[in-house]
Amino acid sequence: MGVEFIYPEFEVVRNSSRCIACRVCERQCANEVHSYDPDERVMLSDESKCVNCQRCVSLCPTRALKIVKSDCTFRENANWQSDTIKEIYKQANSGGVLLSSMGNPKMLPVYWDKILINASQVTNPSIDPLREPMETRVFLGKKPRSIERDEGGKIKNNLTPQLELSMPVMFSAMSYGSISYNAHKSLAEAATRLGICYNTGEGGLHEDFYVYGPNTIVQVASGRFGVFADYLDAGAAIEIKMGQGAKPGIGGHLPGKKIVGDVSRTRMIPEGSDAISPAPHHDIYSIEDLRQLVYSLKEATQYKKPVIVKVAAVHNIAAIASGIARSGADIIAIDGFRGGTGAAPTRIRDNVGIPIELALAACDRRLREEGIRNDVSLVVGGSIRSASDVIKAVALGADACYVATAALLALGCHLCRTCHTGNCNWGIATQRPELVKRLNPETGAERLYNLMTAWRHEIKELMGGMGINSIEALRGNRLMLRGVNMTEKELEILGISHAGE
Amino acid sequence: MQKEGQIRIPSGCAISAVISKSGKRMSGEKIVSSMVPVHDRSNGLGGGFAAYGIYPEHRDFYALHVFFDDDVCRADCENYLRERFEIVDAEVLPTRTMREITDEPVIWRYFVYPRRTRLRALQVDEREYVVRVVMKINSTLKGAYVFSSGKNMGVFKAVGYPEDVGRYYRLEEYEGYSWTAHGRYPTNTPGWWGGAHPFALLDYSIVHNGEISSYDANRRFIEMFGYRCTLQTDTEVITYIIDYLVRRQGMTYEEAAHVIAAPFWDTISHREPEERERLTYLRTVFSSLLVTGPFSIVLGFEGGLMALNDRLKLRSMVTGHSEDGDRVYIASEEASIRKMDEDATGIYAPAGGEPVIVKVKEGRRAAVGEY
Numbered sequence: 042m043g044v045e046f047i048y049p050e051f052e053v054v055r056n057s058s059r060c061i062a063c064r065v066c067e068r069q070c071a072n073e074v075h076s077y078d079p080d081e082r083v084m085l086s087d088e089s090k091c092v093n094c095q096r097c098v099s100l101c102p103t104r105a106l107k108i109v110k111s112d113c114t115f116r117e118n119a120n121w122q123s124d125t126i127k128e129i130y131k132q133a134n135s136g137g138v139l140l141s142s143m144g145n146p147k148m149l150p151v152y153w154d155k156i157l158i159n160a161s162q163v164t165n166p167s168i169d170p171l172r173e174p175m176e177t178r179v180f181l182g183k184k185p186r187s188i189e190r191d192e193g194g195k196i197k198n199n200l201t202p203q204l205e206l207s208m209p210v211m212f213s214a215m216s217y218g219s220i221s222y223n224a225h226k227s228l229a230e231a232a233t234r235l236g237i238c239y240n241t242g243e244g245g246l247h248e249d250f251y252v253y254g255p256n257t258i259v260q261v262a263s264g265r266f267g268v269f270a271d272y273l274d275a276g277a278a279i280e281i282k283m284g285q286g287a288k289p290g291i292g293g294h295l296p297g298k299k300i301v302g303d304v305s306r307t308r309m310i311p312e313g314s315d316a317i318s319p320a321p322h323h324d325i326y327s328i329e330d331l332r333q334l335v336y337s338l339k340e341a342t343q344y345k346k347p348v349i350v351k352v353a354a355v356h357n358i359a360a361i362a363s364g365i366a367r368s369g370a371d372i373i374a375i376d377g378f379r380g381g382t383g384a385a386p387t388r389i390r391d392n393v394g395i396p397i398e399l400a401l402a403a404c405d406r407r408l409r410e411e412g413i414r415n416d417v418s419l420v421v422g423g424s425i426r427s428a429s430d431v432i433k434a435v436a437l438g439a440d441a442c443y444v445a446t447a448a449l450l451a452l453g454c455h456l457c458r459t460c461h462t463g464n465c466n467w468g469i470a471t472q473r474p475e476l477v478k479r480l481n482p483e484t485g486a487e488r489l490y491n492l493m494t495a496w497r498h499e500i501k502e503l504m505g506g507m508g509i510n511s512i513e514a515l516r517g518n519r520l521m522l523r524g525v526n527m528t529e530k531e532l533e534i535l536g537i538s539h540a541g542e
Numbered sequence: 543m544q545k546e547g548q549i550r551i552p553s554g555c556a557i558s559a560v561i562s563k564s565g566k567r568m569s570g571e572k573i574v575s576s577m578v579p580v581h582d583r584s585n586g587l588g589g590g591f592a593a594y595g596i597y598p599e600h601r602d603f604y605a606l607h608v609f610f611d612d613d614v615c616r617a618d619c620e621n622y623l624r625e626r627f628e629i630v631d632a633e634v635l636p637t638r639t640m641r642e643i644t645d646e647p648v649i650w651r652y653f654v655y656p657r658r659t660r661l662r663a664l665q666v667d668e669r670e671y672v673v674r675v676v677m678k679i680n681s682t683l684k685g686a687y688v689f690s691s692g693k694n695m696g697v698f699k700a701v702g703y704p705e706d707v708g709r710y711y712r713l714e715e716y717e718g719y720s721w722t723a724h725g726r727y728p729t730n731t732p733g734w735w736g737g738a739h740p741f742a743l744l745d746y747s748i749v750h751n752g753e754i755s756s757y758d759a760n761r762r763f764i765e766m767f768g769y770r771c772t773l774q775t776d777t778e779v780i781t782y783i784i785d786y787l788v789r790r791q792g793m794t795y796e797e798a799a800h801v802i803a804a805p806f807w808d809t810i811s812h813r814e815p816e817e818r819e820r821l822t823y824l825r826t827v828f829s830s831l832l833v834t835g836p837f838s839i840v841l842g843f844e845g846g847l848m849a850l851n852d853r854l855k856l857r858s859m860v861t862g863h864s865e866d867g868d869r870v871y872i873a874s875e876e877a878s879i880r881k882m883d884e885d886a887t888g889i890y891a892p893a894g895g896e897p898v899i900v901k902v903k904e905g906r907r908a909a910v911g912e913y
Contacts, residue, residue, distance in 0.1 A: 161755070164753050165835055165836060168854070173854060174808060178807055184827045188792065188827070190792075196820060196823060196824075198823055200823060200826060203826065409763075412767070415763075415830070507755055508835045509755045509756065509835070510834050510853065511832055513832050514759050514760075514835075515756075516759055517762045517830065518756060518759035518762075521758065
């Protein structure tokens, strides 16, 4: 105590008239907030350890618990807000880089919320998805520039491999290691049932999950963990991860204590060794090097799989996308600055990168201006939160969306943003067996299936309202969008009109 | 208030068409009369006709019909044209002065062919060359608008009711083997002649009834290939799609129809394997050219017509033929067909997405009917 003391962020409020001292909260809290005093026969709390994950609140049988934000505050100061002050104290205490998890929580513009969607009235009928077909199927990948015919005049199938999805949404990359076996299994199972894909992240593919291969995107990142021939062959597509929205420009670090058992085997590195992904790929220092990796992977898989290149949305993203489109990649995935992560330096997460809405609009336009939009598909993530975000992304020009945070929420995540501690009480971002088993993969898959099914219904309703009965007729259809509360420049970049225009 | 081209104006409409499979030429009188019973499907803000086979004496030259704001614009445009084309003939398009049609632009007709040196320098074929010049004039030359650019065919359109527009252009004096007609019901007052239908490029002309919901997706895709949608109308974008698929990709009209009004995935899945693969291919590769929302169109081209409804058939459209089978009729309402031929028979409502293709001489049909 003393100068290094920081008053806890949360308070545990226990209603003593309801508490039966059943000690469920104590057993459920991996952070050891709750304890039992046998002498007084009461539950005690050490709120300094609380991360507000809501696990105890959700499981308390008598609803005796709630977690509230502490009202112990510093003197108000618009410039020196309490988070800033606390971060200074932490750094003065430790001398270290601040770490955070999940996406950027700052009050920066969410353009999705400034964009409104059209509907048909009078001149054009809306379509009822309960009565008429409403199609959400998409094919991701390069499309040939012209048709070819055989001697008999029949059109030849000169289409390169495509990724077929029943709806324009996929689960984006989260590695085995950063999340648990059960979380991965939930994602894989749900993706298979839904006819979409999930993504291994850069932690390799657990041997139990090869069976989900047709619905798996296998990732090749700068650490190359778990990459070998069978792995590449297993997936429906291969993703080269160049960057991530939560931490553009830097690599990753999975601490050695998480490299245990299956994680070690799947990543193909010794137990207890830190898994460090370098900031760049050390064989890619420029665009021509990327082209070589794209074709190396295609060679290794006999040109049977589309290759995705994933990049973080950064300032000159349109030019980067154009370069990638010419590198032989079939799909470009762009991750916005709100994208989540299992761990990232706070300063980077909160200050590097640009909003996905603007990046998407700029890339789609640039690729069209260059006449190469059909050479690649565009997938966007970071962050897509709902069916209406999906609709807006597609109308801005995306072929499909990546969702991860929303998927984790479906699995029970309460966005406490402390994944980097490895103590996830919901069994998601942890490798501790007693915590992992809290997530039942059957239940997890069911909840993910429900979430996406609900989104699909909503997507269909929104499309029907616009008089559109196939998702491809929405792609890039920016007339279906209007903006509110935006400057001329923002509207210009998004390529949409203001509401009322 | 913004004019058409500065803002997108949706509209409803009436269409009709007739073609003689033996290539017998008919005067414009009948097609003009077909618009009378569907008067209420228009609101006086646009009407027009396309006629094929009307310039046999100039069949080897591109017939350009051009609107000018005034004679200064015309002089500028003619200079521009002269640099790119040999002009074989130039004249004021004959019209009739009448109370129902006012605010006329200056309307001229030119018969031209491309200057060979320019053509060679650009390394494109003749038709592509014409397309580029037309696009350039329409998107950059102030006060000049080329609304017809095919060989041995012509478009005649104006602000007004279609039956008045037909008389205005003296269509009874022309003879063609194929005619299409359009009456327009825009939901705004464009007051501009270029916005009327048919919309044409080379010998492709489109009359269209509907409002497509895929407009901006289609527009932004097709503009990758050098087309400029200056009018912001559905009809314009559909015309460019047809030009792109048929002329530049070399598709048949039926294949183009399977892109524009692609069958539902569920339908495709029930087809024979080879057909399934073909339809899946077309839908996948050209997915951005799928047109959704209500439409019925008649596409005119050299030697034929194609009628097509949207996939859900959200707009009325019927076909029929003369008793001797020579003439095929297409219209928004049967009344228009009856007006052209009261003994017309074989009245049929094509299903959504089912193309009806009629060609002169061969008299073949694509998917339906005994034409």
